[in-house]
Amino acid sequence: MNEPRIVVIPTPEKWAQKAADLIIEQAQAAIEARGTWSFVLSGGGTPKPVYQALAERKGEIDWQNTFIFFGDERCVPPDHPESNYRMAKEAFLDAVPIEQQNIFRMIAEIGPKEAAEDYQGMIEAHFFKAEKRFDTLLLGLGNDGHTASLFPGEPALKEDTAWVVPSHNPHNQTERLTLTFPAINSARNILFLVTGESKAPVIADVIQNPSGFPNYPAKQVIVTESAPTWLLDQAAASELNS
């Protein structure tokens, strides 16, 4: 297994710009190579400044050949404050010249089971004539080692066939939808976007103790072809061995 690539950026502004640099590079390379770019967004709060940087630099991406997917979603309406779709829409999707039909929203408000079946169908249809692999897949990390909505102890962690399944957040018992490890681990490029001191212990354990206890869900992100890139600020990287 390839070693993860670790990039530590000192300031929040430079961190967001470096993330945008990497994403734009991958977008241009994917479109050059295959004519399209599939970009999977992560949720929560961390990626918002990265999405805003992409909006500022919208001229550097060919949005006509860009296809947006989501790594996970809360089972709430798309205009709900907790919606990952709403956060991305406000941070950059409304500001870039992308067709609505190129944005594949998880319609999680209809309920996790139906929404998972619906999203699986959207993914299959999109990749119908192509290799079923996302080009760029963003991931966040929770203090409990979860990523996307793959939380410790959840049955979703064991899914080895479907690409989208229901899940739930055990910390507040809310229902979610999430991509699974088969979907994540087949991606061409995985970019973990993590900032903040609270994540430092988990990051150090996931990166430096990848096959040891505790078995944080993020440790199951195992990409053979191209190891994940961890884009961290100094606080998040503060417990890594130098």
Ligand code: 6PG
């Ligand atoms: C979500 C995310 C989740 C997130 C982590 C970190 O829907 O919440 O997909 O995996 O990335 O929980 O969240 P923060 O960025 O808010 O710390």
